[in-house]
Amino acid sequence: MTSYKELGLVNTKDLFKKAVSGGYALPAYNFNNMEQMQAIIQACVETKSPVILQVSAGAREYANQNLLKNMARGAVEYAHELGYDIPIVLHLDHGGSFEICKDCIETGFSSVMIDGSHLPYDENVALTKKVCEFAHSQKDYVTVEGELGVLAGVEDDVSAEHSHYTQPSEVIDFVGKTKVDSLAISIGTSHGRAKFKPEQCTRNADGILIPPPLRFDILEEVEKKIPGFPIVLHGSSSVPIEYVHMIEKYGGKLSDSVGIPEEQLRRAAKSAVCKINIDSDGRLAMTALIRKVFIEKPDEFDPRKYLGPARAELKKLYAHKNQNVLGSAGQA
Numbered sequence: 548m549t550s551y552k553e554l555g556l557v558n559t560k561d562l563f564k565k566a567v568s569g570g571y572a573l574p575a576y577n578f579n580n581m582e583q584m585q586a587i588i589q590a591c592v593e594t595k596s597p598v599i600l601q602v603s604a605g606a607r608e609y610a611n612q613n614l615l616k617n618m619a620r621g622a623v624e625y626a627h628e629l630g631y632d633i634p635i636v637l638h639l640d641h642g643g644s645f646e647i648c649k650d651c652i653e654t655g656f657s658s659v660m661i662d663g664s665h666l667p668y669d670e671n672v673a674l675t676k677k678v679c680e681f682a683h684s685q686k687d688y689v690t691v692e693g694e695l696g697v698l699a700g701v702e703d704d705v706s707a708e709h710s711h712y713t714q715p716s717e718v719i720d721f722v723g724k725t726k727v728d729s730l731a732i733s734i735g736t737s738h739g740r741a742k743f744k745p746e747q748c749t750r751n752a753d754g755i756l757i758p759p760p761l762r763f764d765i766l767e768e769v770e771k772k773i774p775g776f777p778i779v780l781h782g783s784s785s786v787p788i789e790y791v792h793m794i795e796k797y798g799g800k801l802s803d804s805v806g807i808p809e810e811q812l813r814r815a816a817k818s819a820v821c822k823i824n825i826d827s828d829g830r831l832a833m834t835a836l837i838r839k840v841f842i843e844k845p846d847e848f849d850p851r852k853y854l855g856p857a858r859a860e861l862k863k864l865y866a867h868k869n870q871n872v873l874g875s876a877g878q879a
């Protein structure tokens with residue numbers, strides 16, 4: 548049993564309060580290995596941004612939960628060594644059961660998501676409430692994210708064939724009954740790199756898919772119901788076309804890739820949305836650079852020679868997100 552405070556981590560409580568009143572969103576970046584963690588910390592130290600390190604079910608399976616916990620502890624020391632102490636949250640992404648959330652809390656996570664969004668409403672309330680009661684009664688308060696509404700797309704083990712938007716009429720009841728600390732809502736973002744089917748989009752003059760806009764009307768309705776309450780957006784990669792083209796140039800094939808335009812995320816970040824989850828963009832950046840090395844230097848076989856450039860690109864991308872999309876730069 549480890550408390551996150553022993554690891555030098557913080558929960559999301561004060562960070563979200565500041566983000567909502569300051570009109571910016573915290574970055575929530577997923578990590579599975581050392582290079583991703585280094586890139587995230589380098590970018591956030593350089594831009595002086597607080598950060599949420601996210602661990603998905605897939606990451607726990609891939610990398611081992613204890614190892615990831617200790618990497619987060621290492622991240623705190625790494626940031627210090629880089630010259631600037633930033634607030635770091637270790638967050639469970641899409642916790643699928645009470646037991647998984649409990650396990651992560653006892654391991655040293657400072658924040659967990661319980662995702663009951665696929666359940667009937669009353670069951671989602673009961674499950675989320677149970678996790679909140681456990682998390683909030685710890686010696687050091689662990690924050691909990693719940694979800695209402697279902698996102699489309701695929702992210703590790705999370706998949707939903709069809710999305711349904713969050714019902715603003717449900718949010719007061721849900722937040723009141725569960726005592727959740729933040730709420731993920733569905734307003735048109737989506738997991739993965741192909742967020743919409745081509746027939747849902749229009750095409751610009753260059754033939755590039757333009758997605759349907761986010762449902763800001765739903766976001767505004769939600770904000771009216773629970774003013775100032777921290778809102779979370781999942782599936783918020785922009786799927787930069789440069790990376791898609793680079794991957795395809797170097798032998799990859801990623802047809803019909805489309806993400807959420809950065810201007811829309813910037814607009815969302817200025818509202819009560821205070822946490823924006825970005826994973827696919829990082830995957831694309833790393834894959835593009837690794838493919839480039841493989842094609843341009845076929846005799847290269849030192850993993851550092853392709854993971855290094857991938858890490859450098861990831862850092863650049865995340866610094867850009869903090870500066871220009873989320874507005875979290877300078878807030879640590």
Ligand SMILES: [Zn+2]
Binds near residue numbers: 782
């Ligand atoms: Zn998600």
